[in-house]
Amino acid sequence: MAELTAFQAARLADDVYSLTRLPTLKDAVTYLNGEYGEVFNFSEQSLLKAKTGGPWFIKCRTAFGFTLLGQGSLKGHAFFLFRGTQYLADWLTNLNISVSRSSSGQPVHDGFKRAFFTMEPKLKEFMAIVAKNNISHIHCIGHSLGGALATLCGDWIKSGYKIKPYIYTFGSPRVGLYGFADFCTSSIGAERIFRAYHKTDIVPCIPIWPFIHTPNSGQDYFLPSPGIVPMAEYHGMNHYIDSVRNKSWPTLAALESERKSDDGIVRWLKSTSPIGLTITALEWLNQALVYVLRKCLKGVAWAISGAFGTSFTLMDQLAYVLKKGIDISENVSSLVLNLIKKMMEILGMKKVLKAAELTREFIRSIFLKLQQKVNDFTQAALSKVLVKGRAV
Template sequence: MSEISPKQASYLALAAYSIKQNLEDLEVPLALRNDFSFKDMITGTSGGFFFRPETGFALLGKGKSERYKNDLVLAFRGTAGLADGITDLTCSGKGTDTGETVHSGFQTTFYSMRKGLTRFLRDNPVTANGTIHCVGHSLGGALATLVANWISASPEFKGRVNLYTFGSPRVGMKSFSINSSSRISTHFRCVNGADPVTKAPVWPFYHVPYDGSEYILNRAQGLFPSAHFMAEYSSYTQTATWDSLGFQKASSTFKRVVLNYENRLQVTPSADWADKISAALLTLLVDGGAAASVFALQNVGSAIATIYDAIARSIVKISELSSEFSERVKGLLGHMLVFVGKGANIGIKFTYSFIRWVFELVLSKLNQAVKAALKTTF
């Protein structure tokens, strides 16, 4: 099996940022120079005919060493234009060629790049023995994920498809996560513990791979913009083997979590607690019999704001089912309030307006951290 090393993958992700206008700007580090030559670049855009801001970029290379002579590398980066959409609560889902729903901003940018990518892949065909390596940091990781899924599903293209991401946001809904995870040959998902971008967009978006497999490079707690820097990721990947990195299956989102109101003071504004709160919310919806209606909204690509509006209304009904459920709702809301720094003494109300207000506080908290991280990146 052909795979590129952590060091090579991080250098490819960095290289995608180094080019401004053409390939002459590219400074190829030694770790890549002996194995790959870079043939082309593609720019992705969005918007209308008269205003088409750049939203994505791809650096395209071909293997030249004995080990990689049958391989291609596709390294992606996002831009400030694409960054605006990741925290937009009115942003809806968009269908893929494979029938699943993904973030509309990511999919639109991918569509704008697909023609150029198709031309490159046809001009440089990979055999069944070759591998196409898709690499990206941040929003580039989202684009790399969509491209890896598209290539893997296409009967036109041969070979394995490996996906390498650093600090990637969530890309699509549950069905996309499950199906693309099985299509793509191998995943190397790298995260830093305090990177806020990996927690966006919020549920019902999911990461790829679906089972939560990831390489955790730094286990710092909190939500810090600096944890998202590609240079920060690169500092932990100066190694030739993936086995030397910390591997885990981050499955907290899939665990049953019930939050006790009396324990709310243990909450910290961290990525770990963001996952626990999401898991507790999902557990409550399932146990309260409201999951099906919410999942129906995500399946048709409804906007995040619409989904959380429906969740707020569902939680009001759940709180009325029994005293046990009202206590669980109280525990969830109490933990959310401490997460956003509102203190532990706000009286909990089981009304739609109060619950929607708490949701807005949490979403705003996460989105502010994500925006700060992306602002320093693009």
């Protein structure tokens, strides 16, 4: 098989954290060569460095992963390994998240893109080496923020070099909007994208709407974990390794979570059963929003971020489109109304509401309040991970 096993990918996603776990880079390289000397040669020359940051915390340039040529049993394979960061909560819960364009010209999280593109010179050098060595298989691997970078790397390789890589992510946040997820899925192929996530890992639930996961169709790899609220430890790579140990990708695929059909989404929107802020509710709410946006935009949910000027924030765009949807038809109007009611219920707000009350300002305020509540929820969960010293 050309792709890595789930356990191989998970081990690499975990061991790249040697860059932060061990006292020095030399210690990390020594450890990694001890673990993988038969198939890789780790060195300072193979190091990837990224400049990370934004207006909400200090920028820094630091070791973020490796570029590697396989040898021995992995001869003919090339690898891009990316780690996560302790600043992930700041990246994901910033209220002013902006969108910019990926290598393929699609809308993605601007912070992720900026960090990735600071690595581009080193990536280009490595791709020249890949070309000279007649590499047939390329693998992009990462956990948490590293998963977001691995996804962007896969898009970059396909866009610039016309090669279809394999992408493996564990507990990755959402990287882009509908256009990115759709383009990346169709151009690389859903069968080459292995997205694994624990049920109670909060990170795959954010950034919140309208960001969605890649692949946006085909198979993802749902890993059961206890409860319906975030369990901080289930974002850690130690649990991901345990969850995939001795399991093939087809075996993991059999653990698939409930697929949310269009009919199921409509039933959920109309349901009067009480809901609160849980992982399950966030999953349903995200799917419902994408569904309602498609109805408002006549099937083109990707238009968010592409059809407006830079003065419109994502929340402005969402409010504008949903308000327009109220005027399309009675059916679409009721979908928008039920969606806002669900959001208000999660916020603990009064649910008695009429379509006429849904002004752009009101819709925008509900989105902002919900975003803040989810962000507080996320910060608390990730803080517990940091306190326990786990890699994020």
